[in-house]
Amino acid sequence: MEQLIQxxxxxxxxxxxxxxxxxxxxxxxxxAQTVNFAQGEFVxxxxxxxxxGINFLGMPLWLAMLFGLALSVLILGVAFKRxxxxxxxxxxxxxxxxxxxxxxxxxxxxxxxxxxxxAQPYPALVPQGAWDLxxxxxxxxxxxxxxxxxxxxxxxTLFLDKTKVGxxxxxxxxxAAVAEILGVNVKRMILYTFVVNAVLATLASFxxxxxxxxxxxxxxxxxxxxxxAAIVGGFNQVRGALAGGLLIGVLDNITATYITAEYRQxxxxxxxxxxxxxxxxxxxxxxEGRAV
Amino acid sequence: xxxxxLSVRSVSKRFGNIQAVNDVSFDVQQGEILGLIGPNGxxxxxxxxxxxxxxxxxxxxVALKGSNITGKSPSELNLLGIGRTFQQLSVFPEMTxxxxxxxxxxxxxxxxxxxxFGSPDAGLTKAAEKLIGFFKIxxxxxxxxxxxxxxxxxxxxxxxxxxxxxxxxLLDEPAGGVNLTMLGNLKERLxxxxxxxxxxxxxxxHNMEFVMSLCSRIIVLAEGSVIAEGTPEExxxxxxxxxxxxxx
Amino acid sequence: MKFTKxxxxxxxxxxxxxxxxxxxxxxxxxxxxSWLVFSIAAMGLNLTLGYAGQISLAQSxxxxxxxxxxxxxTLNGIHWxxxxxxxxxxxxxxxxxxxxxxxxxxxxxxxxxxxxxxxxVFLVLRNEDWLTGGPYGLSGMPRPDFGLFNTGKNIxxxxxxxxxxxxxxxxxxxxxxxxxxxxxxxxxxxEIRAESLGVNTRRITLLAFAIGSAAGGLxxxxxxxxxxxxxxxSFALLHSLRILxxxxxxxxxxxxxxxxxxGVVIMLPEVLRFTEGYYLMIYAVTVVVLIIxxxxxxxxxxxxxxxxxxxxxxxxKDFEQGAKL
Numbered sequence: 111m112e113q114l115i116q117x118x119x120x121x122x123x124x125x126x127x128x129x130x131x132x133x134x135x136x137x138x139x140x141x142a143q144t145v146n147f148a149q150g151e152f153v154x155x156x157x158x159x160x161x162x163g164i165n166f167l168g169m170p171l172w173l174a175m176l177f178g179l180a181l182s183v184l185i186l187g188v189a190f191k192r193x194x195x196x197x198x199x200x201x202x203x204x205x206x207x208x209x210x211x212x213x214x215x216x217x218x219x220x221x222x223x224x225x226x227x228x229a230q231p232y233p234a235l236v237p238q239g240a241w242d243l244x245x246x247x248x249x250x251x252x253x254x255x256x257x258x259x260x261x262x263x264x265x266x267t268l269f270l271d272k273t274k275v276g277x278x279x280x281x282x283x284x285x286a287a288v289a290e291i292l293g294v295n296v297k298r299m300i301l302y303t304f305v306v307n308a309v310l311a312t313l314a315s316f317x318x319x320x321x322x323x324x325x326x327x328x329x330x331x332x333x334x335x336x337x338x339a340a341i342v343g344g345f346n347q348v349r350g351a352l353a354g355g356l357l358i359g360v361l362d363n364i365t366a367t368y369i370t371a372e373y374r375q376x377x378x379x380x381x382x383x384x385x386x387x388x389x390x391x392x393x394x395x396x397x398e399g400r401a402v
Numbered sequence: 403x404x405x406x407x408l409s410v411r412s413v414s415k416r417f418g419n420i421q422a423v424n425d426v427s428f429d430v431q432q433g434e435i436l437g438l439i440g441p442n443g444x445x446x447x448x449x450x451x452x453x454x455x456x457x458x459x460x461x462x463x464v465a466l467k468g469s470n471i472t473g474k475s476p477s478e479l480n481l482l483g484i485g486r487t488f489q490q491l492s493v494f495p496e497m498t499x500x501x502x503x504x505x506x507x508x509x510x511x512x513x514x515x516x517x518x519f520g521s522p523d524a525g526l527t528k529a530a531e532k533l534i535g536f537f538k539i540x541x542x543x544x545x546x547x548x549x550x551x552x553x554x555x556x557x558x559x560x561x562x563x564x565x566x567x568x569x570x571x572l573l574d575e576p577a578g579g580v581n582l583t584m585l586g587n588l589k590e591r592l593x594x595x596x597x598x599x600x601x602x603x604x605x606x607x608h609n610m611e612f613v614m615s616l617c618s619r620i621i622v623l624a625e626g627s628v629i630a631e632g633t634p635e636e637x638x639x640x641x642x643x644x645x646x647x648x649x650x
Numbered sequence: 651m652k653f654t655k656x657x658x659x660x661x662x663x664x665x666x667x668x669x670x671x672x673x674x675x676x677x678x679x680x681x682x683x684s685w686l687v688f689s690i691a692a693m694g695l696n697l698t699l700g701y702a703g704q705i706s707l708a709q710s711x712x713x714x715x716x717x718x719x720x721x722x723x724t725l726n727g728i729h730w731x732x733x734x735x736x737x738x739x740x741x742x743x744x745x746x747x748x749x750x751x752x753x754x755x756x757x758x759x760x761x762x763x764x765x766x767x768x769x770x771v772f773l774v775l776r777n778e779d780w781l782t783g784g785p786y787g788l789s790g791m792p793r794p795d796f797g798l799f800n801t802g803k804n805i806x807x808x809x810x811x812x813x814x815x816x817x818x819x820x821x822x823x824x825x826x827x828x829x830x831x832x833x834x835x836x837x838x839x840x841e842i843r844a845e846s847l848g849v850n851t852r853r854i855t856l857l858a859f860a861i862g863s864a865a866g867g868l869x870x871x872x873x874x875x876x877x878x879x880x881x882x883x884s885f886a887l888l889h890s891l892r893i894l895x896x897x898x899x900x901x902x903x904x905x906x907x908x909x910x911x912x913g914v915v916i917m918l919p920e921v922l923r924f925t926e927g928y929y930l931m932i933y934a935v936t937v938v939v940l941i942i943x944x945x946x947x948x949x950x951x952x953x954x955x956x957x958x959x960x961x962x963x964x965x966x967k968d969f970e971q972g973a974k975l
Contacts, residue, residue: 145761197942205941207705207761208898211891212941216934223927330887334769337762372777379766386759387751454846480848488846494839497832505836508829509848517829524829562847 112245117363123252124321125339125359126259130314131332132339132351133263134307139345140283141303142195144206148214149311150333156182156315157232157324158221164233171233179312187308191301214329221326229323235316255317262313263352266306270348279303331375335362338382344395353394357381405468407432407570407602408453413462415445415452422448424626425462430570435596435603437617437634439610441647445626446606447489450574453604454486455479466570481510485568487559489575489606495548499539499558502547503530506565530565537561537591553584560588564595570602571595577609585609589616614638622646667812671805679804680876685916686808686815687872692896692908693822694865699894700902701831702858703838708748708764709893711771712741712863714885716870718775721788721880730794734871741867745860753855760859768887775882787881791874801875811872818868825861826905834858838903866893895937901947910948 131153138146146152159181163174194213198206236254240247270276281289282299290296314332322328335358343354358378365377385392406429415423423445430436440446452459455476463472466482474482494502508517508524517524534540537557542550547558556576563571576592577585589612595601607613613620614634622630622637624646630637637643667686671679695709716737723733752763775782782788793801794810801807825831833854836844845851874880892915900911922929944951 194938194942201941201945204699204703204705205945208894209938209941211894212934212937215891215930216938219928219931219934223931334765338766341759341762373773376770376773379770382766383751383763386754386763390751390754390759456842476842476845477848477850480846486846488843492840492843494836494843496839497835501832504829505832505844505849506847508832509850511829518825519828522827522829562843566848 112247113367115246116248117367118360120249120252121360121363122356123249123255123359124318124363125356126256126263126352127314127318127355128332128335128339128359129352129355130259130262130310130317131336132343132355133266133348134310135336135340136345136348136351137283137303137310138307139340141279141300142199144195144199145210145337146307147207147210147333148217148329149336150329150331151214151217152182152186152308152311152329153315153318153332153336154324154326154329155186155217155221156312157319158225158230160316161225161230161232161324175316178316179309182308182312182315183305185308186311187305188301190308191304195304214333218326218329225326227326229325232319232324234320251321258313258317262310263348266310267348275299275302279306335378338378342381342385342392344392347392347394350392350394354392357393405465406430407467408604409465409468410453411463411465413449413452413459413464415448415457415459417448421626423452423459426623426626426628427462428621428628428631430602430604432569433596433600433602434619435592435605435617437613437620438604438606438623439608439613439620439637440623444623444646446623447574448626449623450486450572450606454484454572477509480566480568483566483569485563485566485571487556487563487571487573487576489578491552491555491559493547493550493555493558493562496546498544499534499542499547499550500527500530500544502558503533503561503565506562510566526565533561533565534558536594538587553580556580557584557588557591560591564601567599568601570604573603573605573607575606575608577607577612585612592616664816667815668809671808676804679808681916681920683804683808683811683876685912686811687869687876688893688896688912688916689909690815690818690872691866691869692893692900692912693819693905694862694869695893696862696897696902696904696908697822697825697834697865698859698862699897700904700907701826701834701838702855704753704855704859705761705894706764706859706862707761707887707890707894708767708771708863709866710885710887710889711764711768712745712866713870713873713889714771714775714880714882715741715744716867717874717880717885718782718788718870719867720871720874721791722781724791724794724874725788730871730875731796734868737871738864738867741870742860742864745863746856749856749859749863753852753859764890765887768885768890772882772886775885782882785882787879787884789879791878791880793875793878807876811876814868814872818865822865823905830854830857835903895933897947898937899940899947901949901951904947904949904953907947907949914948 131149135146135149138144156178159178160174163169163177164171169177194209195206198209234251237250239250241250270280278289278294279299279302281292281294282296283303286296318332339354339358340351341354342357343352344350358381361377361381362374366374408430410429411427413423413426414421426449438446438449448457451457453464455474455478458473463470465471466484471479471482494505497505504523504526507526507529511524511526512520531540531543534543537560539554539557539561542554547555550558560573560576563573576588580588592603593616596603605613605617617634620632620634620637621628622643629646630640630643632640671682691709691713695706698704698706719737719740720730720733723736724730748763748767749760752760776785778784793807795801799806801810833844833849836847836849837851837854841851896911896915897908898911899914900909901907918933919929922932925932940947
């Protein structure tokens with residue numbers, strides 16, 4: 111029983127990080143009807159920006175993190191939108207999806223060639239100790255991750271619902287034509303969405319990399335998990351992505367501990383197929399009406 | 403007792419807080435040309451989409467020759483003999499004109515298997531050529547449809563709707579953006595289909611002159627409900643209709 | 651057969667295929683064969699992607715299915731000619747089973763589901779040692795012997811592959827120009843219009859995907875006797891992306907686009923060998939540049955250029971007429 115609580119708790123902690131990446135995914139989907147196949151690499155890369163800051167530019171951790179965040183916003187947010195998404199959006203979704211796949215390969219290879227092919231240690235952001243609550247070992251790291259992610263997600267939700275910019279972003283995502291008529295600068299709002307995605311990916315990167323180490327290939331699995339979390343939860347909902355992330359985090363941990371380590375990776379995939387078969391709009395999603 | 407060709411009973415459709423179509427009922431008789439008019443946002447297109455399987459009506463039913471067709475998919479409805487045109491341009495831009503028209507008929511010809519192993523044109527080239535001749539676009543036979551002018555694409559769209567010899571055709575703003583010469587051509591073609599083959603039409607249109615001269619009966623929608631029904635003359639002099647259009 | 655310009659080109663192409671390996675070393679013959687095998691896989695994906703407009707990331711997984719089924723059967727003494735149809739049919743049926751749920755929903759779900767499938771297949775191949783040999787794979791598969799014609803020698807296997815490739819191309823051509831092919835294209839260009847004309851879009855998309863998958867199975871079935879050693883790594887997700895790249899580079903929606911694309915993608919590592927580790931980077935940048943500046947691929951580019959040249963000629967004819975008047 112104690113073990114189960116631990117397993118679920120650390121599953122929730124990892125799941126909340128998956129949720130950050132998954133939410134970014136959903137936001138981009140809503141705003142630009144684009145599936146970003148490089149989302150996993152978007153989570154992998156910021157950690158290397160930080161490592162570059164620390165190891166090559168001699169920055170302290172806090173400054174390196176700011177440096178990493180700035181680079182991410184610039185490269186993964188603004189440049190990605192301007193250089194890749196803008197010219198390709200008119201060609202239709204297919205080209206853009208394939209282009210993001212290519213970007214994923216490019217990012218991986220750049221890190222592998224110019225930084226290292228080996229997994230790199232990465233400084234932890236949060237305390238490493240553990241509490242022992244009558245037999246249940248609770249890792250401080252897990253608890254901090256959960257708290258940070260929830261603060262971020264609540265903050266994001268408030269931003270989207272309560273601020274003018276946030277509401278304009280939602281309007282632009284729901285109906286670009288109407289939003290444009292109402293005086294919303296739709297293009298700018300879409301750009302903001304890409305920036306928000308970059309920030310979320312960076313946070314996810316800072317939190318997850320101390321756990322899994324920084325490696326060029328770590329985005330492959332993360333990206334897949336982010337998709338699955340987004341779809342399982344409901345692709346058109348922020349809270350859906352959150353629920354999906356948490357569910358997969360817990361399921362993943364339970365599988366690895368109790369069932370099979372070999373097929374650990376297969377469980378989210380099977381969950382994905384089951385959801386698509388039986389509840390294609392996702393656990394919390396609403397069916398999307400067909401527009402003519 | 404004979405059934406009307408199409409019978410619409412209490413169809414309603416809601417989007418969020420907006421009642422787009424509210425309890426609409428009417429019949430379409432075999433061989434008539436029925437006009438469907440109403441101010442912008444009166445629910446004409448939503449109603450069309452409910453009749454054509456693009457949307458599921460929230461309540462109500464639609465019957466074709468007495469048999470219930472509510473909730474059938476657009477392709478099933480087409481195979482039952484309902485053709486349609488679209489408000490916006492709707493052709494296959496990279497395919498040639500003749501291929502566009504053949505595609506419009508091939509699903510009605512032979513079985514799935516014969517369509518894989520049989521002749522590439524499903525034996526439809528002659529019929530397709532005749533049809534584009536009828537719409538006076540024969541000279542564009544081998545041009546990609548996307549390279550045609552707006553009016554020519556509208557004609558092609560209409561030709562495609564007729565390829566499968568439908569008993570009922572729903573036209574969504576066929577005259578929109580079409581120049582006067584083309585418009586005359588289109589009206590003449592539609593009337594010819596109506597008198598020669600007895601094809602029945604339901605037409606959504608904003609061009610009043612076009613509707614009034616083409617249709618034998620007109621239904622007026624406003625805010626999702628039918629507010630008037632009658633011959634063009636009756637509609638022209640109906641005070642409710644005039645008020646609805648003037649926004650009173 | 652009418653003696654048209656196009657048929658002439660096809661004959662020249664066939665002659666080149668026949669002459670290409672003569673006097674060449676082992677490695678060149680192997681590369682040529684592998685090019686044809688990947689061309690088959692890519693032409694299959696082209697049907698799904700280029701004609702019907704659906705992204706599949708499972709082409710390497712279907713190759714794996716074809717390759718492993720062929721390997722297991724031929725290792726147990728069953729002739730390739732029996733094993734191959736079983737492999738192709740299995741891929742087709744699997745394609746139907748995977749495509750069915752994915753295509754129930756709109757959007758890019760097929761891409762996700764096929765991505766998941768490829769990963770699942772990889773895991774099964776790696777973990778189920780008793781059947782697949784696990785990470786070490788299977789080896790020692792025989793090449794088919796047809797009595798008078800034994801494909802054991804590399805050059806013979808090459809001609810055998812050419813033969814299969816030609817048959818496959820003819821079948822594919824029949825599909826593409828049949829009403830089915832027209833429906834596929836209709837689906838890609840205007841799904842809603844196609845549906846309103848009686849095209850059962852879900853069924854036709856599913857078939858496009860399953861036929862494409864079956865072609866992947868056929869390619870896998872040829873892969874097994876070609877390399878005579880298969881392991882899970884040869885069919886990982888990266889290889890699906892490679893096949894996708896072949897289609898894009900060559901020109902999605904052009905019949906022989908994937909053949910050109912497969913040639914480029916297979917030759918590219920040789921050409922870029924001097925760049926060593928940068929190979930994949932150059933590859934990725936090439937894709938992005940191609941998609942942005944030349945979305946119709948190399949064959950599409952060729953068509954645009956040749957049309958421009960032809961147009962110049964037409965203009966000159968006009969001038970001539972003008973001079974006569």
